[in-house]
Amino acid sequence: MEKIPYALKRWFLLHFFLDYFIALPLFFFPIQTLTVFNFTIIDPLTARLVACALFAIGGTSLILYTHEKVFYRPLLLVKIIWSITATIALFWSYIENRNPILLLFTALFLFFFCLWTYYYQKEFSK
Numbered sequence: 001m002e003k004i005p006y007a008l009k010r011w012f013l014l015h016f017f018l019d020y021f022i023a024l025p026l027f028f029f030p031i032q033t034l035t036v037f038n039f040t041i042i043d044p045l046t047a048r049l050v051a052c053a054l055f056a057i058g059g060t061s062l063i064l065y066t067h068e069k070v071f072y073r074p075l076l077l078v079k080i081i082w083s084i085t086a087t088i089a090l091f092w093s094y095i096e097n098r099n100p101i102l103l104l105f106t107a108l109f110l111f112f113f114c115l116w117t118y119y120y121q122k123e124f125s126k
Helices: 006-028 030-036 044-064 069-097 101-124
Strands: none
Touching: 006 030, 006 044, 006 101, 030 044, 044 069, 069 101
């Protein structure tokens, strides 16, 4: 059984906490949460659907973080696709409405895209 790097396990655990930190208020209090971040167009359903995606990806990170290496490959691919498409969507939205918080979220998703891509190439592109 191949071992997964300790640092990647820790990133999965941190990703769980970060996803749930964002998802919980977005799911239960979408209007208030988006208002804090200066969003002017607020759709609670869309906000809750984003929270559902964060629950799913973060929850899977928690469940799998103690598993064998074979379980990491498909989840890393999902994380790569999710983070790059979110990066594009967030930046595109920033261009359209210039809400500065979108740049912060763009940078966060871009960071995770780079992180997941690094580990995927390091661990699975041999």
